[in-house]
Amino acid sequence: MLATSGAVSTLIGAYLALFPNARLGVVLPLGLWLQFVRMPAVALISLWVVLQVLFTWAGPSFGAVAWWAHLSGFAFGFLVALMIRGGLERRSRLRP
Numbered sequence: 001m002l003a004t005s006g007a008v009s010t011l012i013g014a015y016l017a018l019f020p021n022a023r024l025g026v027v028l029p030l031g032l033w034l035q036f037v038r039m040p041a042v043a044l045i046s047l048w049v050v051l052q053v054l055f056t057w058a059g060p061s062f063g064a065v066a067w068w069a070h071l072s073g074f075a076f077g078f079l080v081a082l083m084i085r086g087g088l089e090r091r092s093r094l095r096p
Contacts (some may be wrong), residue, residue, distance in 0.1 A: 005066060006073035013077030016045045018085060049074060 015022075022041040027034050049071070056067040 006069035009070040009073035010077035012045060012048070013074040013079075014081035015077075016041060017078045017081035018088070 020042060023038045024041050024044050025036060025038050026044060027036055052067050052070045052074070056064065056071070
């Protein structure tokens with residue numbers, strides 16, 4: 001269970017780099033009602049990144065390492081996915 005949030009953040013970064021035009025489903029609690037909304041992945045993930053940055057400065061000092069782990073994992077996944085994206089596209093075109 002150690003460092004799994006950083007690993008999940010890596011996957012979020014890779015997803016954004018590989019599928020920038022995707023739309024994600026989100027359940028928004030509106031009082032007593034739950035509303036299912038589809039929104040662009042860029043908007044939702046950008047909101048998540050902004051929250052992580054805010055928590056590094058305004059969050060509790062005891063768990064501050066976790067926020068930096070999320071941000072660095074996200075950046076790593078995003079950059080690696082950008083580097084391998086071309087190879088993945090070529091490979092998928094070669095498949096019958």
